[in-house]
Amino acid sequence: MKFNQFSRCQTTITTQVSELESLGLTCLTDYPTKDTTALWLELLTEIIPTKTTIAAKHAALQNLLATSKNDVLSFCQSETVDACAFYNVALQLLHFEVDDDFSLKQPLAFMQKTNLPYHEKINTQTELISAFYDLLNTPTKTGQVFLDYLATQGFFNKFYGQITQPLIFNGKTQPVFDTSQLIYEVVYIQSDLDSDLDGKCDLLKAEIIRPKETESNLKVPVLYTASPYNQGTNDKLGEKLTHDVNVPLTPKKPTKKSYEDICAPTFNLPNAQKYSANKITTQASETFARELSYTLNDYFLARGFAVVYAAGIGTRGSDGLRTCGSKEETLSTIAIIEWLTGKRQAFTTKEATTEIKAWWCNGNVAMTGKSYLGTLATAAATTGVSGLKTIISEAAISNWYDYYRDGGLVIAPGGFPGEDADVLCGECFSRKKDAADFYKIKETYKKQLAQITIQQDRASGNYNAFWDARNYLKDIANIKCDVVMVHGLNDWNVKVRNVYNLYQALQDLPVKSKLILHQGQHIYINNMRSIDFSSMMNLWLTNKLYEVANDADEILPDVLVQDNAVAETWHQFESWQTPDAKLQTLHLGLDELTTTKVVGQVSFNDQLPQETFAKYSKDYHTWQNELLTAPELNTSRLVFSSQPLTNDQYLTGTPKLKLKVASSKNYGMLSFMLVDLGTAKRLGAVPKLLGRKTLGLGYRWREDDLVEFALDKPSDFKLISKGHINLQNRTNLWQNDELKANEFYDLNVTLQPIFYHLPKGRRLALIVYSTDMEMTVRGNQDISYALDLEACELSFFSSKLS
Structure with missing residues (x-):
């Protein structure tokens, strides 16, 4: 403890x-x-x-x-x-x-x-x-x-x-507000969008929870969570739309393209009809019983903050269609902020006859939430929208290509083989739940979904105009608000590259940024015992939204990292690197990572016996657990391991590979795992439940479970990082290079970013393979790959610990 x-x-x-x-x-x-x-x-x-x-x-x-x-x-x-x-x-x-x-x-x-x-x-x-x-x-x-x-x-x-x-x-701020007296109301905010092409501006439903004290002239800041899941999801439709991944990898026709050839066109607002109210009121005419809440927001409702939930275009109660991360979704998200700060109209009903203002808001807004929710917070920040003072983006996407693609390949988010942008659009299109509303736009919806399926281009996996329009990193310079980033170093859903690239880009901007890296997968951390996350965010939001001079910028660490080798331990750093980190380069030998070059070639074949392939296709967890040990996988991967470490080390940054590789076909793909090798107790994959509904969030108010990561039973290895590349995307992500069978080509691959404590006595190992049963297509093709070892090396930053 x-x-x-x-x-x-x-x-x-x-x-x-x-x-x-x-x-x-x-x-x-x-x-x-x-x-x-x-x-x-x-x-x-x-x-x-x-x-x-x-x-x-x-x-x-x-x-x-x-x-x-x-x-x-x-x-x-x-x-x-x-x-x-x-x-x-x-x-x-x-x-x-x-x-x-x-x-x-x-x-x-x-x-x-x-x-x-x-x-x-x-x-x-x-x-x-x-x-x-x-x-x-x-x-x-x-x-x-x-x-x-x-x-x-x-x-x-x-x-x-x-x-x-x-x-x-x-x-x-302290919980002096009576949560039994909270006001629950609904408004419909007018956007400038017409994403369902009905000729009228999309109205956006927003659910508001605010302290009763706002009725007595107290103006409060807002925590705003943009959640496309908030009004329900279409799980059966999502399953129906999920793509078959047991399909072969195919050759791509060589092309010569520049970024200018594939960049997203300028987005133009439609010429849609606006609503015009004939009266104004301060009282909403619609309420709701229970929101799909985030417990961090619940914590702040007792402390003088209002909370707003809005699902956005294409969701139940709102107009429009889901577009999975596009400019339309970003503008839909900031429309709520613009209303909260008095720059946009809202109405008490969808008839839009009576206007209502956010007269109770002090004009300061923060965005909160994980995954898609944090993604939309990041997207909103890149617009520089006035009134958005900070975002707390947890497990957020900064570039949708890095979510559904990697290195010119279709790569599933961890745990969801076959998901893609069109699947997510279908799952989040909760307007479908209101039959009469849905049938008015059914055909428009079908056409739009079919268009997304085409534009996302699962055939090539290349970066194109569709993905460029969903790359928020292009607009980072517009960010004016301060940013808190929270991400799991073991998150294979929203992979770590998303937060790493956002963090690095923010360092060049005149805004405050804080980074918290935990050992979880795709989780929230406000209920973990070992860290005062809720209090940290209280300090931060009290400063940013109530403008209290509490030195939050100086008190909160710039980079905070949970140790993966010791339970309940956190370390502070100034950047995504230890102070004495040095670049280390290891060469690939016959079966080892060595400090000297080795002459020779090694090879493997990607095809498995049909029975083995069927087994692992149905259970990718077993495949990953057995990748190093199962005899039937010995010929389908290569393993290179270092000598046991003589000191504890921190491995940081982005591991990079230089390879010289040949494929037996005129196409091919490689996958990579960097692993911690050695039998030892390691932190469990998910936090251990310490107490159900143990954490009260106020007096007779909502509660949260108490969790913490604990050392688990001994395991033989631990995944540190992954990477994938299509051999025809050696130059960049939008150009198809020629690949001749059995000819060697130079290749550079950047693996997912890391911050890893590798203890003394462990070995660092690199696994080179092709088909990733969890993430890539699974064609089980007879393709052999060869590496020219003399030109193969792994580099990463490391620092020794005493």
């Missing part, structure tokens, strides 16, 4: 006293005149919100031991508070158990071991107050900040109905 906090603000004793008093702790009014032990007892008494009388509060304190012989009450009658007694009680308040978790004789040793903050000396009133202030900001056993836990017990109920502005403590 280890706790990592990155959101704590350093404050003066004057500020601490003032902020503690703002919480309603009345005992501090004349604290210099009080005995330190008596003051401690008063403070403890004031943080038991479930007890309403002094007698009940004292009874609760009698259940807390200050020493092995005295509970708090008896201790305060005869002893003087010191650090040992203070933290014995504090740890119990934080839900750690005496004897099972810590010893009453050495509480500070436990706090040091678990990385909990503590004060070594507590003798004076100011030392006590400072320690108590920090205690309120300390994680409980679940990782939840103690003050947030107290909120779930009703500590802030005294503020309900009395709020005229948010309450700030340690630079963060």
Whole structure:
């Protein structure tokens, strides 16, 4: 068990006293005149919100031991508070158990071991107050900040109905807003789009949740989540549209093309009819029962933020069609921000007769969400839309080609063989769920979907105008808002290249950016025990949206990385690289990665026996697990491994391969895995559930499960990175190069970016193969590949750890 906090603000004793008093702790009014032990007892008494009388509060304190012989009450009658007694009680308040978790004789040793903050000396009133202030900001056993836990017990109920502005403590907003009184309403925002070609501007449904206090002139910022899944998905249609991947790789006709030949044309808005209301109101006429929420947003609803969910064009309640990442979807996304900041009209119904404004919004907006949700946040940021102050983009796509393609090949997002842009369009087109609405545009929808299927070009896998229109990296220079990026280093759905390229591009812009890399796959991390993610985002959003000067830019790490070799451990860096990283180059030998060149050739054949092929086609997990060990795969891949490491190393950046390769056909593809080789306990692939609905997000409000990554049973290897390339895309992604059978060609391949702790005694291994059962087409063709070893090398950045 280890706790990592990155959101704590350093404050003066004057500020601490003032902020503690703002919480309603009345005992501090004349604290210099009080005995330190008596003051401690008063403070403890004031943080038991479930007890309403002094007698009940004292009874609760009698259940807390200050020493092995005295509970708090008896201790305060005869002893003087010191650090040992203070933290014995504090740890119990934080839900750690005496004897099972810590010893009453050495509480500070436990706090040091678990990385909990503590004060070594507590003798004076100011030392006590400072320690108590920090205690309120300390994680409980679940990782939840103690003050947030107290909120779930009703500590802030005294503020309900009395709020005229948010309450700030340690630079963060506190849950003083009554979530039982939240206002739920729906509006329809007018866009400039006509994506369903009916001649009228698309109206976009938005679901709003805001504090009741906004009815009393409090203006609040907005957390906006653009989720195409928010109004439902067409899962059966998605399955029907999914492409067969058991098809052969085919040769491409050689071409000579420049980027100018395939770049996306300029997008022009349609000449569509706008709606014009004949009256205006401040009250919505439509509500909703329950949104498809994100628990981080729920956390902030108790803290004076409004939340808006909008699914966008082509979704239930809105007009238009889904277009999978195109300019239309980006403009659909920012239309909601433009309404929130007073620059666009919205109506109370789709009849559009009554206008309604976001009169309750202070004009500051942040976007939140993972995957497609974070992708649309990234897209919105690249427009430079006014009012968007920051985005928290989690597992977000920055270039849709890097999601569905790689190196001139059709590459599935991990776990979804056969998915493509058209499949996602169909799945998210929730207008289909309202039959009468759908039938009006059924034929238009069919034609548009067929067009997307053609334009995405599964035949070649090349970068073209369709993908260029969905490449947000081209517009990075337009970003004006600050950016938080969160991504899993084991995310093979939205692969790491998406966040790496975004991060690198942002370094040249005059905006603040923060990067958090965790060991998860495609997950949220706001419910992980080992990191105070929600508090970090509280510090950030309090600064960006409420404009509180809390030093968030300086306090939050620029790059934060979860260690893959040690559980519950996070490291801070200045960039996507360790400070002493050096470029290392290893050559490919007969079966090893070596520091010297080797002369010779090695080869493999991609075709498997039909029974073996059928087995792995049905279960790509088994294929990946057996790739290094199954005898039937020995002839279908090459393995090159290093000697065991003599020191722990960090491998960072983008591993690169230089190869000289020949195919027995006039076409071919290669795939690559970089792996950590050696039997050892490693972090599990998914976080372990520590408690269901353990994390309360406010008083009698919503809850979240508590999770954390833990070391799993021993495994023989761990995937670090992957890469793929079509041998006919040696020059670039849009040109088809000629490939002659059995002729050697030079090849450069960049693997997915990494930040990996490779422990001493392990080996680094490179696997070279062709068909990737999870991601590529699976033709099971009789193709042999040969490598000229003298011209083959692997390079990457590494740094030694002592």
